[in-house]
Amino acid sequence: MDVIRRNTDYAMRLVVSLVENYGGESISVSELSKQEDVSYDLACKLLQKLKAAGFVKSCMGPKGGFLLAKEPGKISMLDIVAAIQGPVIMNRCLNAGRICPRQPRCAVSRELMKMQKYIENYLGDIKLDKLLERGGCDCGGK
Secondary structure (H helix, E strand, C coil), X not given: CCCCCHHHHHHHHHHHHHHHCCCCCCECHHHHHHHHCCCHHXXXXXXXXXXXXXXXXXXXXXXCEEEECCCHHHCEHHHHHHHHHCCCCCCHHHCCCCCCCCHHHCHHHHHHHHHHHHHHHHHHHCEXXXXXXXXXXXXXXC
């Protein structure tokens, strides 16, 4: 089971490239896809999702491409995860829309809820500007 799905990892890498370029000119999808080793088609889809969520903006024209739409310090890793794959939910029983009737007395549910909150807080505390201070992403993983 992947808590952070592969497409979300790719989206994070695309966004980190935009963070590194924050305040500069837009970057084309083809350049971003090459830099981050993400297929062009997938990069287009991911950037459109990020645009719909308000994290990136697109610029048309010969020097068109994508830019970060918000300050890097105002976007968290949790924001990107939610934009690409939806909320991180450790188990169906924790889904706010489907509260399990056993939840108040279920020891497993209590422990999963602790892990859920920890992951949400952890990812929510990592702002994109801090990723660069930590060395960005040079994992090369696919």
